[in-house]
Amino acid sequence: xxxxxxxxxxxxxxxxxxxxxxxxxxxxxxxxxxxxxxxxxxxxxxxxxxxxxxxxxxxxxxxxxxxxxxxxxxxxxxxxxxxxxxxxxxxxxxxxxxxxxxxxxxxxxxxxxxxxxxxxxxxxxxxxxxxxxxxxxxxxxxxxxxxxxxxxxxxxxxxxxxxxxxxxxxxxxxxxxxxxxxxxxxxxxx
Amino acid sequence: xxxxxxxxxxxxxxxxxxxxxxxxxxxxxxxxxxxxxxxxxxxxxxxxxxxxxxxxxxxxxxxxxxxxxxxxxxxxxxxxxxxxxxxxxxxxxxxxxxxxxxxxxxxxxxxxxxxxxxxxxxxxxxxxxxxxxxxxxxxxxxxxxxxxxxxxxxxxxxxxxxxxxxxxxxxxxxxxxxxxxxxx
Numbered sequence: 001x002x003x004x005x006x007x008x009x010x011x012x013x014x015x016x017x018x019x020x021x022x023x024x025x026x027x028x029x030x031x032x033x034x035x036x037x038x039x040x041x042x043x044x045x046x047x048x049x050x051x052x053x054x055x056x057x058x059x060x061x062x063x064x065x066x067x068x069x070x071x072x073x074x075x076x077x078x079x080x081x082x083x084x085x086x087x088x089x090x091x092x093x094x095x096x097x098x099x100x101x102x103x104x105x106x107x108x109x110x111x112x113x114x115x116x117x118x119x120x121x122x123x124x125x126x127x128x129x130x131x132x133x134x135x136x137x138x139x140x141x142x143x144x145x146x147x148x149x150x151x152x153x154x155x156x157x158x159x160x161x162x163x164x165x166x167x168x169x170x171x172x173x174x175x176x177x178x179x180x181x182x183x184x185x186x187x188x189x190x
Numbered sequence: 191x192x193x194x195x196x197x198x199x200x201x202x203x204x205x206x207x208x209x210x211x212x213x214x215x216x217x218x219x220x221x222x223x224x225x226x227x228x229x230x231x232x233x234x235x236x237x238x239x240x241x242x243x244x245x246x247x248x249x250x251x252x253x254x255x256x257x258x259x260x261x262x263x264x265x266x267x268x269x270x271x272x273x274x275x276x277x278x279x280x281x282x283x284x285x286x287x288x289x290x291x292x293x294x295x296x297x298x299x300x301x302x303x304x305x306x307x308x309x310x311x312x313x314x315x316x317x318x319x320x321x322x323x324x325x326x327x328x329x330x331x332x333x334x335x336x337x338x339x340x341x342x343x344x345x346x347x348x349x350x351x352x353x354x355x356x357x358x359x360x361x362x363x364x365x366x367x368x369x370x371x372x373x374x
Contacts, residue, residue, distance in 0.1 A: 018215070047345060051371045
């Protein structure tokens with residue numbers, strides 16, 4: 001009788017260990033798949049940014065719809081969804097990805113109400129941004145100086161951070177990818 | 191004696207259940223393993239294609255279809271460097287589907303070298319129904335094959351769906367896609 005009880009106890013422990021291993025393997029696979037989707041999405045966004053002329057990158061991928069090259073709200077903007085990843089509960093626009101560039105908001109002196117209903121001002125690409133995640137401040141237009149001007153049209157390099165934050169099956173997760181976009185074709189664009 | 195019989199019956203039930211659970215787990219594991227293997231293969235092939243396209247010269251890409259057109263085969267040349275101030279291009283290379291449509295291959299255009307990268311390509315991309323002239327999977331392409339290239343200026347979108355029939359009769363498919371800009 002005692003032997004049988006011991007056997008049953010061992011069986012129960014073995015089954016519970018086995019089921020734990022199966023569960024944790026499934027969890028790892030799910031987490032790995034989510035991370036793979038996020039990494040691929042971040043890479044795709046960087047490739048799409050690389051496909052644009054450097055002088056258009058800031059206008060196309062910043063937070064403001066008002067400076068979109070083809071008209072109000074026509075550019076991809078700085079936030080994007082990723083198929084297969086759920087947005088965080090704190091995000092209400094359904095996006096999971098965000099593009100960060102060294103941008104500063106500058107209030108306009110002229111008091112005009114913007115068509116988007118936001119405060120009067122514009123986003124500018126700045127060398128004096130203090131964003132450490134982009135290794136700022138730094139020279140962006142190759143004049144060996146760090147100034148307080150808008151360099152969206154004369155930057156030779158733009159540091160970019162793509163951040164993906166999503167509600168994973170086993171909790172909130174995030175991934176960041178950084179690069180520096182540069183304009184190699186200096187001859188005919190400057 | 192009755193207690194002993196009860197315990198034996200209990201042990202018998204538990205053992206049978208355990209055997210069933212193990213069998214089911216084994217089947218699930220086999221399917222999962224095949225899925226992971228297919229996913230790894232798709233990732234590897236799409237990376238191989240992406241690296242080739244990345245190092246290609248944009249002007250050498252033929253064809254260069256824009257969506258809704260697409261190609262199942264790309265011809266390209268790689269920038270090898272400079273000699274006497276002139277750009278030196280590599281021999282023309284091809285990546286694409288074989289005529290049977292089941293294999294992805296890379297090779298030199300003159301067929302002096304050919305390497306098959308995988309042989310489990312689906313007939314159509316995932317969620318696409320062939321022959322209905324509709325964009326079922328909403329990727330801007332119509333009735334596209336299991337490997338599809340389309341180009342937007344310097345950006346090449348690569349989509350690949352692999353399919354495998356398991357010994358249990360179950361079919362597993364995996365889709366992978368990426369986009370890369372030609373650097374040269």
